[in-house]
Amino acid sequence: MAKLPKAAPKLYFSLRSPFSWMAVRRLLERVPDARELIDFIPFYEPDERSGALLAERGGEFHYVAMSKAKHLYILNDTKRLAAGFGYRMKWPIDVAPVWELPHLAWIVAGDLGVQDDYYRAVMAARWERGEDICDPAVLRGVLADAGLPVEPLLGAADDPAVRARGVDALMAMYNDDVFGVPYFKWGTHRFWGLDRLDAFLELLEPALPELRARRAVTAPAAEPLAGLPEPVLAAVGALDRDTAGGCG
Template sequence: MASRPRKLRWYFSLRSPYSWFAYRDLMSKHPEVLDRIEWLPFWEPDEETTRLLADEGVTLPIVAMSRAKNFYILQDTRRLATERGLSDITWPIDRDPCWEVAHLAWFAAEDAGRGKDFVAAAHRARWQEGRNISEPEVMAEIATELGLDADVLANAHKDPELRRRGAETLAESAHDGLFGVPFFIHGRDKFWGVDRVEQFVKSVGATAAPAASAEKAPDPATHADQFPVGGDQGHAGGCG
């Protein structure tokens, strides 16, 4: 009897700076790993998605973030950005965001064969261009950039089928034991956080390889004024 293939996946979030750092690290050093693993989005659900999860008896491990942790993440993000030569990073201001807008749009882009390109564009829009990825108009703009149907991506959060798929993915994350992002799985082994990227890569037997298509990072710089305290109040449930 043939053995089942070992689970090989990562959960990413378009909200999390740590997920963005992990994506950039993999793109620049181990693009072959990104081609091998299953990509699954994670986000804090709105009321409708929460209801769908509750109907299936699923509760996500999401908790409110303390003020002290929020300040720490602002400081830590500056450090990690500087280490990666990211002088143009911006800390978005998210007021009452609906994360379904961007993450369900990912499903639509993935169906069109452009899921990975969408992640790159959404990260760039959020962390380098200061755009609000919870606005349907921004999803339409990204769709146009990628040559996709702008109406489909802009209205993905209104699509009942994409809602159902999104809820199923979040439920799967709970079954996988996810408690923060980025979150990597190789068989029974789990790796949480951007500082576990290399360990995950080593576990799957990959070797470092420069990415020819990776974005060239700008010169290192520290811009503390780009990280206002009144911005996004952190990532409930923890982040890596």
């Protein structure tokens, strides 16, 4: 096998996208420890404030909004795909969504050691129950029901430091020329779309033993945040290992 790239594989994902949701789910079915081996980086449409911060750093958002005709096609296509995979799906209705709310909460969830639990809870709410995860009241209920720390997660978008980390993720997306999700990148290899997951896995799976060995060498000896009370956790500005720039 050819020498592996030094950097870890990247997956640009979105809590908004049904294709991203299905790709991540299928990826974890095939590679259960993928979250430990791949850098997950959030892809989300920036609001006015984040967009201005992104522009100040010389970046821009590559994604182009789809037409009504394409949207209607995707509604049917995603239901067909989900049924084929055996996934329960209910299409949500988003009312004036601000995507910083759930995506920046995902970053803070990494600091608190609950990122996987957060992701599962939010994806179940959005794609299995059709809930609007950009509605603060809805997200509050999702977090509470999942036993997650509500206030630190719900307030993530109001924290300038966390928002800056979100812009780090947007800059990574810009620098990697990412225009949609799911988007897999490893060295010079790039795969866009749910239908390219198998091609990515063909590259990834033979390399898993070496990637796991790398992870064993670089993994921290212990979780420094484990066991701390919630008020302390909320104040800690821990590094998030899951994405470039600590965002994802």
